[in-house]
Amino acid sequence: xxxxxxxxxxxxxxxxxxxxxxxxxxxxxxxxxxxxxxxxxxxxxxxxxxxxxxxxxxxxxxxxxxxxxxxxxxxxxxxxxxxxxxxxxxxxxxxxxxxxxxxxxxxxxxxxxxxxxxxxxxxxxxxxxxxxxxxxxxxxxxxxxxxxxxxxxxxxxxxxxxxxxxxxxxxxxxxxxxxxxxxxxxxxxxxxxxxxxxxxxxxxxxxxxxxxxxxxxxxxxxxxx
Amino acid sequence: xxxxxxxxxxxxxxxxxxxxxxxxxxxxxxxxxxxxxxxxxxxxxxxxxxxxxxxxxxxxxxxxxxxxxxxxxxxxxxxxxxxxxxxxxxxxxxxxxxxxxxxxxxxxx
Numbered sequence: 001x002x003x004x005x006x007x008x009x010x011x012x013x014x015x016x017x018x019x020x021x022x023x024x025x026x027x028x029x030x031x032x033x034x035x036x037x038x039x040x041x042x043x044x045x046x047x048x049x050x051x052x053x054x055x056x057x058x059x060x061x062x063x064x065x066x067x068x069x070x071x072x073x074x075x076x077x078x079x080x081x082x083x084x085x086x087x088x089x090x091x092x093x094x095x096x097x098x099x100x101x102x103x104x105x106x107x108x109x110x111x112x113x114x115x116x117x118x119x120x121x122x123x124x125x126x127x128x129x130x131x132x133x134x135x136x137x138x139x140x141x142x143x144x145x146x147x148x149x150x151x152x153x154x155x156x157x158x159x160x161x162x163x164x165x166x167x168x169x170x171x172x173x174x175x176x177x178x179x180x181x182x183x184x185x186x187x188x189x190x191x192x193x194x195x196x197x198x199x200x201x202x203x204x205x206x207x208x209x210x211x212x213x214x215x216x217x218x219x220x221x222x223x224x225x
Numbered sequence: 226x227x228x229x230x231x232x233x234x235x236x237x238x239x240x241x242x243x244x245x246x247x248x249x250x251x252x253x254x255x256x257x258x259x260x261x262x263x264x265x266x267x268x269x270x271x272x273x274x275x276x277x278x279x280x281x282x283x284x285x286x287x288x289x290x291x292x293x294x295x296x297x298x299x300x301x302x303x304x305x306x307x308x309x310x311x312x313x314x315x316x317x318x319x320x321x322x323x324x325x326x327x328x329x330x331x332x333x334x
Contacts, residue, residue: 126243126247128247128250128251128254128255128258129243129247129254129258131254131258131260132242132246132258132261135260186261188261189262190263190265190266191265192263192264194269195258195260
């Protein structure tokens with residue numbers, strides 16, 4: 001049976017920007033080599049004021065978490081900036097200190113750019129899958145901008161609206177309504193919310209056409225920096 | 226695990242998800258789109274599709290989708306943060322399920 005070392009909340013609730021779309025991101029840190037614990041043991045540490053939120057648990061062993069900080073992985077920075085303890089058998093996150101510098105921004109952006117580049121072909125082949133493809137636009141764009149924010153902003157911006165908060169770079173060519181629509185598509189695919197309707201192939205293709213050159217320029221900017 | 230491995234896993238996850246979403250949405254997408262391959266998304270689709278397509282075996286399709294998601298370890302992946310490294314995509318053994326799904330949907334490959 002596993003051993004629970006810590007339970008932390010991160011994400012919008014930890015940032016203090018909870019809204020009706022928020023869920024509860026939990027990090028459960030367990031002792032290495034012993035497996036997980038019963039989820040009920042994690043949920044037992046959630047305060048009653050947060051218990052109405054849909055929760056999801058990210059499980060990590062202490063060794064893997066340490067490697068994440070040592071490697072300067074973006075998720076390590078995410079936890080470093082936001083993780084708030086709900087329970088600690090040991091101060092796991094605090095003991096890890098500050099993560100190493102994040103150095104993978106360009107390659108991470110390029111990877112999500114690659115996923116995005118496949119969307120037009122997918123829309124042509126399966127226009128009925130437009131909800132999924134628009135959700136993919138959201139998750140790629142958000143992650144691209146989280147990675148870019150580590151270079152363009154004072155500190156990485158993990159908020160949902162990071163694409164609208166990049167410093168010193170032209171505004172993302174997407175309205176907030178379009179972005180919210182894409183986010184709702186992603187949430188439908190992840191949390192089972194009702195998919196937005198209608199989402200047309202032509203709308204997704206138009207958004208993609210505007211974003212692709214902007215993201216390429218963003219990557220070039222990161223390469224130059 | 227290096228960063229390139231994590232990125233490859235996300236790309237592989239997208240490929241596996243599309244593999245199952247596309248045939249379902251070709252059949253149901255206009256009225257009851259399947260938005261993702263998590264348990265919540267499949268259950269949401271099952272409820273909507275059951276109301277609209279009484280002539281189809283929606284329950285069987287939903288079970289096949291859940292089985293595929295479980296085998297590919299998609300269910301354990303909340304995927305809200307693709308930079309998380311400990312998430313696996315295990316596409317092995319999905320071919321048989323794809324055949325069964327195609328049969329259940331009664332659509333050509």
